Amino acid sequence: VKKMTSTLKGITLKGSAELVAEFFSFGINSILYQRGIYPPETFTRVTHYDMSLQLTTDPKLKNYLTNVVSQLKEWLFECTVQKLVLVITCLETNEVLERWQFDIECDKSAKESSAPREKSIKTIQDEIRSVIRQITATVTFLPLLETPCAFDLLVYTDKDLVVPDKWEESGPQTIDQSEEVRLRSFTTSIHKVNSMVAYKKTESV
Amino acid sequence: MDLEDDTTILTTLKSFNSFISRPEHPQRLSEHSAGSGILQSQYKRSMELLEAAERVHSKNRYLQLDQEKKQMELSHKRARFELEKAASDSARDLEHEVDRNQELLTQIKKLEERAEEANKKITEQKEANDALQKNLEGLNKTLEERDDKLGTANQTISSLKDEIRELRQKIQNQDSKISAQTLENQELQEKLDLQQRKYQEVSQLCQSLQAAQSSCSDHIIKIKELERRLVFQEQDFAIVKTVKSEVARVPDLEKELKRLRDDNAYLRESRENCSLLKEEVEGLRKKLERMEKTKEELINIELEKERLTEKLHAWENLGQSTGLNIRSDTISKCVRLNHKEKYLNRHLYNLSNIVRSVERSQSELRAELTQQHSKTLEEQKKREAQDALVRRLQKRVLLLTKERDGMRAILESYDSELAPTEYSPQLSKRLREAEDILQKTQSHNAEMEAQLTKAQEETGTLKLQLQTAELELESLKKQQASATDSNSLLTKEEVTILRQKIEDLERERQRLEEQNNILEMRLERHNLQGDYDPVKTRVLHLKVNPTAIAKQERQQEVEALRQEVTRLRDLVRSLQSGGAVGHSQDDTHNPSFSLSLAPSKEVLDLRKQMESSELRNQRLKEVFQRKIQEFRTVCYVLTGYQIDITTENQYRLTSVYAEHMDDSLLFKKGSNGSMQLMETEFSKTLGEMVALHLHHQKSIPAFLSAVTLDLFSRQTTV
Numbered sequence: 001v002k003k004m005t006s007t008l009k010g011i012t013l014k015g016s017a018e019l020v021a022e023f024f025s026f027g028i029n030s031i032l033y034q035r036g037i038y039p040p041e042t043f044t045r046v047t048h049y050d051m052s053l054q055l056t057t058d059p060k061l062k063n064y065l066t067n068v069v070s071q072l073k074e075w076l077f078e079c080t081v082q083k084l085v086l087v088i089t090c091l092e093t094n095e096v097l098e099r100w101q102f103d104i105e106c107d108k109s110a111k112e113s114s115a116p117r118e119k120s121i122k123t124i125q126d127e128i129r130s131v132i133r134q135i136t137a138t139v140t141f142l143p144l145l146e147t148p149c150a151f152d153l154l155v156y157t158d159k160d161l162v163v164p165d166k167w168e169e170s171g172p173q174t175i176d177q178s179e180e181v182r183l184r185s186f187t188t189s190i191h192k193v194n195s196m197v198a199y200k201k202t203e204s205v
Numbered sequence: 206m207d208l209e210d211d212t213t214i215l216t217t218l219k220s221f222n223s224f225i226s227r228p229e230h231p232q233r234l235s236e237h238s239a240g241s242g243i244l245q246s247q248y249k250r251s252m253e254l255l256e257a258a259e260r261v262h263s264k265n266r267y268l269q270l271d272q273e274k275k276q277m278e279l280s281h282k283r284a285r286f287e288l289e290k291a292a293s294d295s296a297r298d299l300e301h302e303v304d305r306n307q308e309l310l311t312q313i314k315k316l317e318e319r320a321e322e323a324n325k326k327i328t329e330q331k332e333a334n335d336a337l338q339k340n341l342e343g344l345n346k347t348l349e350e351r352d353d354k355l356g357t358a359n360q361t362i363s364s365l366k367d368e369i370r371e372l373r374q375k376i377q378n379q380d381s382k383i384s385a386q387t388l389e390n391q392e393l394q395e396k397l398d399l400q401q402r403k404y405q406e407v408s409q410l411c412q413s414l415q416a417a418q419s420s421c422s423d424h425i426i427k428i429k430e431l432e433r434r435l436v437f438q439e440q441d442f443a444i445v446k447t448v449k450s451e452v453a454r455v456p457d458l459e460k461e462l463k464r465l466r467d468d469n470a471y472l473r474e475s476r477e478n479c480s481l482l483k484e485e486v487e488g489l490r491k492k493l494e495r496m497e498k499t500k501e502e503l504i505n506i507e508l509e510k511e512r513l514t515e516k517l518h519a520w521e522n523l524g525q526s527t528g529l530n531i532r533s534d535t536i537s538k539c540v541r542l543n544h545k546e547k548y549l550n551r552h553l554y555n556l557s558n559i560v561r562s563v564e565r566s567q568s569e570l571r572a573e574l575t576q577q578h579s580k581t582l583e584e585q586k587k588r589e590a591q592d593a594l595v596r597r598l599q600k601r602v603l604l605l606t607k608e609r610d611g612m613r614a615i616l617e618s619y620d621s622e623l624a625p626t627e628y629s630p631q632l633s634k635r636l637r638e639a640e641d642i643l644q645k646t647q648s649h650n651a652e653m654e655a656q657l658t659k660a661q662e663e664t665g666t667l668k669l670q671l672q673t674a675e676l677e678l679e680s681l682k683k684q685q686a687s688a689t690d691s692n693s694l695l696t697k698e699e700v701t702i703l704r705q706k707i708e709d710l711e712r713e714r715q716r717l718e719e720q721n722n723i724l725e726m727r728l729e730r731h732n733l734q735g736d737y738d739p740v741k742t743r744v745l746h747l748k749v750n751p752t753a754i755a756k757q758e759r760q761q762e763v764e765a766l767r768q769e770v771t772r773l774r775d776l777v778r779s780l781q782s783g784g785a786v787g788h789s790q791d792d793t794h795n796p797s798f799s800l801s802l803a804p805s806k807e808v809l810d811l812r813k814q815m816e817s818s819e820l821r822n823q824r825l826k827e828v829f830q831r832k833i834q835e836f837r838t839v840c841y842v843l844t845g846y847q848i849d850i851t852t853e854n855q856y857r858l859t860s861v862y863a864e865h866m867d868d869s870l871l872f873k874k875g876s877n878g879s880m881q882l883m884e885t886e887f888s889k890t891l892g893e894m895v896a897l898h899l900h901h902q903k904s905i906p907a908f909l910s911a912v913t914l915d916l917f918s919r920q921t922t923v
């Protein structure tokens with residue numbers, strides 16, 4: 001159930017931050033399910049954005065995701081976050097195999113003026129639905145992850161931001177010799193999210 | 206009057222009655238006291254009273270008669286009145302009736318007239334009636350026709366009604382059917398409900414089944430995991446075995462390693478030596494080349510030397526012939542020439558300095574010229590502007606004078622008109638309006654003039670710029686012209702140099718553009734790959750993240766595995782050193798070896814089994830070999846042929862009595878199993894026997910026995 005304020009009066013900065021954070025929560029869950037990072041029986045089916053999506057039931061993972069997404073919501077509201085990256089690492093070789101990168105462009109003028117923007121929730125949801133569908137479709141051409149893998153979430157923020165507790169600085173964890181594919185983007189008229197995926201080139205025999 | 210009489214009569218009667226009753230009362234009272242006197246008085250009284258009563262009664266009669274008479278008279282009068290009234294009334298009635306009679310007569314007349322009219326009408330109506338009757342008859346006919354039609358229609362109606370009845374019956378049937386079907390429907394719906402309930406129950410059962418299946422699948426997954434663990438354990442066991450075998454190979458490998466390392470070192474030294482030798486060779490080659498070059502140079506120099514010596518000789522000869530001291534002359538000449546050169550060089554230098562100074566002064570003068578030109582132009586422009594100002598002012602003056610004249614004329618006209626009539630207010634209004642218009646026009650004028658001046662100034666500046674540019678162009682042209690007179694090549698060279706510079710710059714620009722594009726593409730690619738500018742952005746992640754946790758777990762697993770591996774290696778070493786020794790040393794060694802009791806026993810058993818099976822194999826092999834050998838010797842002895850298998854399906858037979866060692870018969874086994882004799886040198890000598898025994902008799906044993914008999918007969922020794 002969405003908050004009625006954001007549907008009636010247009011999109012505010014706070015509403016936009018919540019929409020984007022919600023998209024990330026569902027998108028990350030979808031990617032973890034599709035790439036098989038966690039076993040499929042630990043996921044349960046829910047309906048959102050007028051489509052059926054998978055959400056994890058693992059309590060530790062849930063806790064981790066809520067921590068990250070809540071902090072991300074704050075940063076979205078302050079317009080200090082530039083990118084969110086989901087990095088998939090192979091545990092045996094410690095190499096980065098896949099990198100799902102979401103660039104966030106924030107319209108800072110929405111911070112000064114508090115007038116809500118005219119964009120219907122339905123169009124935003126349609127755009128988000130097409131992005132998630134495309135993510136599901138990209139799995140067909142991505143190379144199989146045969147070795148056990150773990151994932152990590154990186155956030156690219158402005159340099160002058162105060163680093164909160166429990167967060168630390170890390171490297172960009174880029175892939176050595178990667179292929180990149182640009183995916184669809186969606187915008188709430190205050191935040192624009194561009195999606196792309198980079199994967200390690202498989203050695204052709 | 207009568208009434209008063211009546212009342213007097215009544216009152217008298219009452220008093221009489223009262224009187225009568227009174228004495229009765231006192232009579233009763235005084236009955237006993239006075240007897241006779243009272244009786245007489247009473248009798249008198251009663252007699253008087255009787256007389257009075259009679260008198261009264263007669264009066265009454267008289268009054269009554271009077272009254273009656275009066276009444277009679279009254280009644281007579283009344284009767285007369287009434288009769289008169291009745292007479293008048295009857296007269297009136299008569300009159301009324303006479304009138305009525307007359308009216309009735311008139312009415313009768315009218316009625317008679319009406320009757321006549323009515324009769325006429327009746328006749329007319331009868332005629333009309335007749336016509337109507339005819340019409341009626343016609344109508345009746347039509348009616349009859351219509352009745353016929355009606356009859357037919359009625360028939361049709363009846364038929365339709367029959368149909369309707371049938372349809373209604375049908376409808377009723379269908380209604381009954383519908384009702385039956387609705388009943389069926391209801392039954393079916395009830396069945397449906399039952400089925401739905403059953404379906405719900407079934408679905409619930411299904412869900413329970415699915416839950417059970419999921420639990421089953423979970424169990425299956427667990428079973429699979431356990432199986433995997435089993436497999437892992439078996440793999441570990443296999444790994445242990447391989448490790449053992451590898452460990453067995455280790456000393457050999459170490460020896461090989463040492464050998465290889467020595468070879469490697471030797472090869473490296475040899476390679477280094479090779480490289481050194483190559484360098485030396487190259488150096489020597491270069492030296493060779495240089496030497497050859499120097500040789501050539503030497504040769505050339507020697508040739509020149511010879512030439513020069515020849516020249517010298519010639520000069521010396523000359524000198525000797527002429528008898529002059531040429532050397533000193535030449536030396537002095539050289540010295541003089543050198544002096545001249547130096548002088549000329551100084552002169553050149555001075556001249557070049559002068560030229561440069563002259564050029565500088567020329568350029569300065571030109572600059573001054575241009576400045577002066579620009580100043581003259583400015584002053585010309587100023588003069589022109591001032592002339593224009595003057596003209597404008599003159600025009601303004603003219604306009605103003607004209608306005609003034611016009612206003613004066615107007616004023617005069619108004620003044621001339623003012624005298625006869627009074628138009629002052631209108632005049633003043635008009636004056637004010639005119640003044641306003643004037644002011645507006647003047648302001649408009651001033652604006653236009655300001656714009657004009659601006660435009661003129663701009664044109665003046667543009668002209669200035671143009672003229673300065675033209676002057677520069679002219680100066681450049683002059684420079685070019687002057688330069689072409691003196692240094693034509695230089696300018697061309699400068700032009701070519703400038704052109705080349707332009708082309709180079711353009712090429713650089715294109716190159717830089719391409720580089721820019723490439724860099725932008727690289728930037729985009731790096732952005733896609735996740736690069737960032739460390740000055741502006743920072744990458745953060747949670748300290749407690751799944752990858753870190755997974756890595757820690759993996760490290761722990763790896764360490765645990767390493768510990769296990771070291772433990773297993775120690776086990777293997779201990780096993781290799783001596784399983785039996787390990788038994789006795791169990792108490793003294795680490796408790797980890799206590800676990801290895803079981804595997805060591807198994808290993809020993811397996812070893813024993815292996816050894817026993819190997820021994821068995823060896824024995825079997827020996828036995829087989831012995832048996833085969835025995836069999837072959839027996840065959841050789843009994844049949845007289847040694848049968849060897851040369852290649853697959855080819856058998857070589859050599860006879861006991863063979864004359865040469867190489868004499869042998871070759872038989873090949875065909876695909877159908879039959880044996881065929883192959884050509885050998887020995888078989889060529891047995892052509893007859895081949896033909897007889899093989900081709901005719903088709904018997905290989907006969908052939909072989911014939912061959913042995915033949916050889917036996919031939920043999921010379923026993």
